[in-house]
Amino acid sequence: MDRLTMLRQRPCRQLSVIATAGILLLIVYHVYHQPVLGQLSVHRLPLPKTASLSNRKHFDDLRLDDAQCQATFPGLTKDIDDMVAFGSFSVKYETRPDSPMLVRLEKGQLYIVHHETDKDIITAPYRDARLATLHQIHRAILTSPVPLPDTVLAVNVLDGPRNDTLSYSRAAFGAATPGSPLVTRAFLMPHFSFWGWPALPFVGSFQKAVEAVSTQHMPFSKKDARPVWRGTKRYNSAQHPKMREDLLAVAGGQRWADVQELAWGEGDGQTKNDQKVVATNALRIQDFCKYKYVVHTEGITYSGRLQFLQLCASVLLTPPMAWLQHTTHLVKPVYASDLLGVRTTEKETTSPAGKKWPRYSPSEANAVFVAPDWSDLYDAVTWLEAHLDVAEGIAQRQRSLFWEQQGYLSPAAEVCYWRALIQGWAKVAKVIDERWSKAPRGVPWEEFAMGYPKEVRDK
Numbered sequence: 380m381d382r383l384t385m386l387r388q389r390p391c392r393q394l395s396v397i398a399t400a401g402i403l404l405l406i407v408y409h410v411y412h413q414p415v416l417g418q419l420s421v422h423r424l425p426l427p428k429t430a431s432l433s434n435r436k437h438f439d440d441l442r443l444d445d446a447q448c449q450a451t452f453p454g455l456t457k458d459i460d461d462m463v464a465f466g467s468f469s470v471k472y473e474t475r476p477d478s479p480m481l482v483r484l485e486k487g488q489l490y491i492v493h494h495e496t497d498k499d500i501i502t503a504p505y506r507d508a509r510l511a512t513l514h515q516i517h518r519a520i521l522t523s524p525v526p527l528p529d530t531v532l533a534v535n536v537l538d539g540p541r542n543d544t545l546s547y548s549r550a551a552f553g554a555a556t557p558g559s560p561l562v563t564r565a566f567l568m569p570h571f572s573f574w575g576w577p578a579l580p581f582v583g584s585f586q587k588a589v590e591a592v593s594t595q596h597m598p599f600s601k602k603d604a605r606p607v608w609r610g611t612k613r614y615n616s617a618q619h620p621k622m623r624e625d626l627l628a629v630a631g632g633q634r635w636a637d638v639q640e641l642a643w644g645e646g647d648g649q650t651k652n653d654q655k656v657v658a659t660n661a662l663r664i665q666d667f668c669k670y671k672y673v674v675h676t677e678g679i680t681y682s683g684r685l686q687f688l689q690l691c692a693s694v695l696l697t698p699p700m701a702w703l704q705h706t707t708h709l710v711k712p713v714y715a716s717d718l719l720g721v722r723t724t725e726k727e728t729t730s731p732a733g734k735k736w737p738r739y740s741p742s743e744a745n746a747v748f749v750a751p752d753w754s755d756l757y758d759a760v761t762w763l764e765a766h767l768d769v770a771e772g773i774a775q776r777q778r779s780l781f782w783e784q785q786g787y788l789s790p791a792a793e794v795c796y797w798r799a800l801i802q803g804w805a806k807v808a809k810v811i812d813e814r815w816s817k818a819p820r821g822v823p824w825e826e827f828a829m830g831y832p833k834e835v836r837d838k
C-alpha cells in the first residue's frame with residue numbers, strides 16, 4: 380500500500396496528526412522568531428526612494444539611519460561631500476583664548492578639550508551659541524542608530540568662518556575682508572537657533588517659530604503685497620558694503636514697501652543689563668509671513684534670519700547670497716533681471732556671484748535674486764504682482780522645500796546632517812599634531828553643560 384492510499388483510507392486520524400504537528404510548529408516558530416521580526420521592523424522603516432508627501436511622518440524622527448536620511452533628504456549633505464573632497468588635514472591643537480573650541484568624541488562620549496575664554500570675543504551671544512551647538516552634537520550622537528567614529532572636532536562659534544573648523548557659514552564667493560585669503564575648508568554646521576536663540580526675544584528657537592508659522596493659514600492672495608524688512612543699518616558685508624543703506628534709500632518710507640530700520644532705543648538688539656531689549660517696530664517671524672515678499676539681507680557675514688524667512692510661503696527677495704549656511708545650496712534663484720527681460724551683461728554672468736549661482740526658470744525657482752543695490756526691487760515686485768501665479772509658485776516651493784513637504788529644516792534633517800558631518804569630518808580630519816599627545820582628555824560634556832569648569836558660567 381503506498382502512502383497516498385493509506386492517507387485516503389484513514390483520512391481523519393492522519394489529518395488531525397498533521398494538523399496538530401503543524402500548529403505546534405507554528406507556535407514554536409512564532410515564539411522564537413517574533414522578537415527578531417519585531418526588531419527588524421522597527422529598524423527598517425519602509426521609505427520611498429525619493430522625497431514625497433509620505434516622508435512627512437519622518438520629519439520628527441531623530442533616529443533615521445544613513446540610507447533613510449539620504450532617501451528622505453536627497454542632496455542635503457552636498458556641502459559636506461565638497462569639504463571631504465578637499466582631502467585630509469590636521470586638526471591643530473591650539474589653546475589660545477580665542478582658538479576654536481576642541482571637542483573630543485570618544486566611544487560616543489563628548490569631552491571639551493579647549494573652549495575659548497577671550498572675554499572680548501566670547502560674549503553672551505557666543506556663549507549661548509556654543510552651548511546650543513554642543514547640545515545639538517550631543518543629540519545627534521545620542522539618537523544615532525550606529526556608533527559615530529572617534530574624532531576631535533574644532534568648533535568655531537564666531538560669525539566669521541575659520542579654516543579647518545566647523546563653522547555656521549562660509550563665503551560663497553569673495554573673502555570677508557577684501558584682499559584677504561578665502562576660508563575654503565569650513566565645514567558648515569547647522570545654526571544654533573535649531574536648538575535655541577533665547578537672546579532674541581521674538582525668535583526664541585526655530586521650533587517655536589515653526590509652530591507660530593504653521594498655525595497661521597493665510598492664503599497668498601490675502602497677504603500684504605509690500606516687500607517687508609526690519610534690520611540694523613550698520614551690519615554689511617565686504618561683498619556688499621552698502622547693502623542695507625541702499626535698501627533703506629530705495630525702499631525706506633516708501634508706500635509700496637514696509638522697510639524700516641529697527642528702532643532699538645538705547646539697546647543694541649541683544650541683552651542689556653540682562654534685560655532683553657525689544658525694538659519698538661520689530662516683527663515676529665509669523666508677522667513676516669503675512670507679507671507676500673520678504674526681503675533678506677546678509678550681515679557682516681551670514682544672517683541667521685534666513686532659515687526663519689524660509690519658513691514663510693512668501694517670495695524671498697535677496698541680492699545674490701554671498702554666504703552659505705548648511706542648506707543654502709538648496710536655494711534656486713530666478714533673477715529679477717530675467718523676469719523683467721533685462722539683458723544680462725557678460726559682466727554679471729562672469730562675476731563671482733554670477734558664476735556661483737545658477738539661473739533657474741520662474742517655474743522651478745524658490746527665491747528671487749535682485750540687484751545688490753536694490754535698483755530693480757520695485758520693478759521686480761511690480762512684475763510679480765502682475766504675475767501672481769508665478770509669485771505664489773515661488774513662495775510655495777520655498778515653504779514646501781524647507782518645511783511642509785520636503786522638510787530640509789526639520790529636526791530629522793538636522794540630526795541626519797550632524798551625523799553625516801561628524802562622519803565626513805572624521806574621514807579627513809587627522810589628529811596627528813604632535814601636541815595632541817600631551818593634550819588633556821577634556822571636561823566631560825555632562826559637566827560642561829552644567830557650567831563646569833566654573834569659567835564657563837562666568838559672565
Ligand SMILES: *[C@@H]1O[C@H](CO)[C@@H](O)[C@H](O)[C@H]1NC(C)=O
Nearest residue numbers: 542543559560561562563564
Ligand atoms: C584656508 O585654507 C586654504 C587651503 O589650504 C588656503 O588656500 C587659504 O588661504 C586659507 N585661508 C585662510 C584665511 O587662511
